[in-house]
Amino acid sequence: MAQLLTRNVLDPAQRELQTALRSGAYLGFKQALSLPAHEVVAEIEASGLRGRGGAGFPTGRKWSFIHAALDQPVYLLCNADESEPGTFKDHYLIERDPHLVLEGVAIAAYAIGAHQAYIYMRGEYASIAETLARALGEALDAQIVGPNCMNSGYDLRITIQLGAGAYICGEETGLIQSLEGRRAYPRVRPPFPAVHGFLQEPTVVNNVETLACAARIMAEGAEAFKDLGTKQSAGTKLISVSGAVERPGVYEVEMGHPLMEFLAHEAGGVRRGRGLKGVIPGGTSVPILTAEEAAPLTIDYESMQSAGTMLGSGGMIVFDEDTRMPHALLRIAEFYAHESCGECTPCREGTGWMAWVLRRLLAGEGRPDDLELLLRVGDNIEGRTICGLGDASVQPVRSFIQKFRPEFEALLPKEEQGTLAWQSHGHGPRSGRFGSPAKEAMRSQAVDGPPTAAL
Amino acid sequence: MLSKEALREIEAARAEEESARHALLTALRTVQRERRQVGPEEIAYIADLLGLSPAVVQGVARFYDQITETPTGQHVLSLCRGISCYLCGADDVAAEVRQLLGVETGGTTADGQFTLRLVECVGACDRAPAAMVDDRFVGPVQADTIHALTKL
Ligand SMILES: Cc1cc2nc3c(=O)[nH]c(=O)nc-3n(C[C@H](O)[C@H](O)[C@H](O)COP(=O)(O)O)c2cc1C
Ligand code: SF4
Ligand code: FES
Numbered sequence: 280m281a282q283l284l285t286r287n288v289l290d291p292a293q294r295e296l297q298t299a300l301r302s303g304a305y306l307g308f309k310q311a312l313s314l315p316a317h318e319v320v321a322e323i324e325a326s327g328l329r330g331r332g333g334a335g336f337p338t339g340r341k342w343s344f345i346h347a348a349l350d351q352p353v354y355l356l357c358n359a360d361e362s363e364p365g366t367f368k369d370h371y372l373i374e375r376d377p378h379l380v381l382e383g384v385a386i387a388a389y390a391i392g393a394h395q396a397y398i399y400m401r402g403e404y405a406s407i408a409e410t411l412a413r414a415l416g417e418a419l420d421a422q423i424v425g426p427n428c429m430n431s432g433y434d435l436r437i438t439i440q441l442g443a444g445a446y447i448c449g450e451e452t453g454l455i456q457s458l459e460g461r462r463a464y465p466r467v468r469p470p471f472p473a474v475h476g477f478l479q480e481p482t483v484v485n486n487v488e489t490l491a492c493a494a495r496i497m498a499e500g501a502e503a504f505k506d507l508g509t510k511q512s513a514g515t516k517l518i519s520v521s522g523a524v525e526r527p528g529v530y531e532v533e534m535g536h537p538l539m540e541f542l543a544h545e546a547g548g549v550r551r552g553r554g555l556k557g558v559i560p561g562g563t564s565v566p567i568l569t570a571e572e573a574a575p576l577t578i579d580y581e582s583m584q585s586a587g588t589m590l591g592s593g594g595m596i597v598f599d600e601d602t603r604m605p606h607a608l609l610r611i612a613e614f615y616a617h618e619s620c621g622e623c624t625p626c627r628e629g630t631g632w633m634a635w636v637l638r639r640l641l642a643g644e645g646r647p648d649d650l651e652l653l654l655r656v657g658d659n660i661e662g663r664t665i666c667g668l669g670d671a672s673v674q675p676v677r678s679f680i681q682k683f684r685p686e687f688e689a690l691l692p693k694e695e696q697g698t699l700a701w702q703s704h705g706h707g708p709r710s711g712r713f714g715s716p717a718k719e720a721m722r723s724q725a726v727d728g729p730p731t732a733a734l
Numbered sequence: 735m736l737s738k739e740a741l742r743e744i745e746a747a748r749a750e751e752e753s754a755r756h757a758l759l760t761a762l763r764t765v766q767r768e769r770r771q772v773g774p775e776e777i778a779y780i781a782d783l784l785g786l787s788p789a790v791v792q793g794v795a796r797f798y799d800q801i802t803e804t805p806t807g808q809h810v811l812s813l814c815r816g817i818s819c820y821l822c823g824a825d826d827v828a829a830e831v832r833q834l835l836g837v838e839t840g841g842t843t844a845d846g847q848f849t850l851r852l853v854e855c856v857g858a859c860d861r862a863p864a865a866m867v868d869d870r871f872v873g874p875v876q877a878d879t880i881h882a883l884t885k886l
Contacts, residue, residue, distance in 0.1 A: 364817050364818065364854065364855035364859075365817060365818050365859055366859075367857045367858055367859050369857075370857045370858065402798070402800045403800075403866065403869075404857065406870060406871070441759075442759070443762060443763055443766075443799070444801075444853075445799060446854065457759065458759075459755065460753075460755035460757070460758035461794060462793060462794055463797060478752065519859065519860070520860075521860055522817070522818045522822070522859075522862075523822075527818075527859065527860040563817060596859075597821075598821065607817065607820065607821070610815070610816075610817050611817050614816070614855075617854060
């Protein structure tokens with residue numbers, strides 16, 4: 280198995296600077312500092328590294344968008360919010376090799392000309408933030424980061440910020456808003472963060488794993504990185520696998536690794552020897568694959584795309600043959616309904632309705648056209664929202680219904696359409712972040728919507 | 735209202751950042767940790783400390799799930815109900831824990847020790863069904879693990 284990022288994770292002492300240095304920590308940063316910044320960007324571009332946070336955007340290109348005026352501040356934000364259900368790779372990496380993450384942060388900051396970097400971690404990661412803060416303290420004392428990094432004349436301040444429980448803070452502009460001390464309402468793009476980001480200044484947001492890859496690329500060269508993986512997916516990928524498997528955990532695989540082999544070997548197979556029903560390859564925001572669809576695929580961007588899904592965050596969730604898919608989907612739909620920030624209507628209303636219609640189906644109170652209704656609500660969200668959460672919420676609903684339709688059809692009422700008396704619950708969809716009882720005051724009338732009339 | 739240490743934390747955040755507003759999230763977290771709530775009194779206090787309007791402080795506070803308007807128990811027990819934990823029997827565990835502690839979701843035990851929350855994926859799905867006791871990850875949990883934990 281290719282080991283690029285996880286080479287040192289089994290040694291608990293790797294968290295300490297002295298041990299980390301012996302295994303080559305900060306050599307990549309040293310190399311970067313010996314080059315002009317634009318050559319660092321070029322090296323990352325040449326490596327073919329693509330963002331590991333979900334979208335797979337080419338990292339070098341993202342860095343090259345920064346064109347700051349002289350003495351205009353630039354910011355690097357490391358996205359360690361990691362709230363995509365099924366994703367826990369950054370958790371593991373920061374906990375086991377914090378210096379690798381700090382090195383990546385330092386390299387990216389240098390490359391884009393930032394003198395201030397923030398590492399934004401979800402509030403639940405407070406204990407991991409302590410490990411990271413300890414590592415940062417050591418790196419500061421050793422003058423690796425801080426003023427005059429490694430005697431290069433380059434100054435870099437790194438700040439760790441903890442969130443307080445909101446998935447939307449992982450969305451890059453939500454993260455920026457949260458960091459500015461605001462509600463994490465995502466911003467309309469354009470302008471993109473590269474132009475107007477944190478404090479309206481040029482900003483790059485990168486995932487933890489992306490930055491760790493950058494550290495290895497600078498230490499070992501773009502060629503070595505490119506040699507790993509496939510044509511469009513260079514390097515390795517951290518896969519956090521969970522659900523119905525024998526050995527859930529974080530594994531590093533070379534891009535292009537066969538998916539079924541991964542499930543059978545690394546993940547230890549489906550638990551209790553059951554059959555595989557489906558697998559979500561990259562967090563709940565990407566379409567699920569049936570066992571049949573998954574069989575020929577490999578773990579890389581292009582293979583996943585060919586099957587109509589995405590590698591996403593690498594949060595792989597496995598469903599065995601005993602799983603009741605409508606129940607599982609409700610759980611996922613409720614997540615999006617709860618985490619929708621409420622800023623834009625299609626997502627705020629639509630995520631609530633999708634969960635609500637699923638709930639009534641499962642309560643045996645469905646209407647004959649509920650599946651069409653669910654798909655239609657999804658169509659009305661997709662492409663019409665400020666941030667990607669809206670689109671993301673549609674992917675599981677649509678793919679579960681399409682691929683496991685008989686299970687959903689079994690929930691529809693048996694009576695003839697005309698004779699069905701559907702009873703109103705008297706309350707609208709369960710509301711999310713914008714409308715929990717405590718937030719009642721914020722709620723618009725429309726959220727409550729007549730449960731029958733509109734449908 | 736706050737310990738010296740907590741105050742120092744907030745002031746450090748404030749000194750480091752460009753404006754008081756940036757220290758708000760840290761202030762909310764710190765106050766929540768010490769006071770176990772960010773109610774009206776705490777909001778007024780933070781607003782005063784950072785020179786912000788109470789409306790701003792409250793508006794931001796209400797956005798975040800870990801900031802509560804009413805006091806939590808001494809400890810917060812957060813059971814994950816995320817999809818991977820669901821696939822590993824989280825619903826059953828939650829039902830057993832509710833019974834064991836004699837509280838509903840969101841409630842606090844009679845002795846004030848534990849507030850029970852159901853939360854979305856906490857990023858520890860390899861320990862499904864996962865839970866957190868304050869900032870500590872635990873799992874895979876069963877009702878008796880929780881029983882042992884709550885007897886500490
Ligand atoms: C709703 C939503 C949640 C997201 N959550 C995360 C997250 O927790 N961590 C992350 O790295 N990226 C997350 N992203 C993607 C970020 O917006 C951003 O694209 C990413 O951090 C860029 O880093 P990369 O180019 O290194 O992948 C999220 C996106 C959306 C739409
Ligand atoms: S799509 Fe959803 S989460 Fe994103 S800004 Fe709109 S309401 Fe908020
Ligand atoms: S689903 Fe429970 S920790 Fe991720």
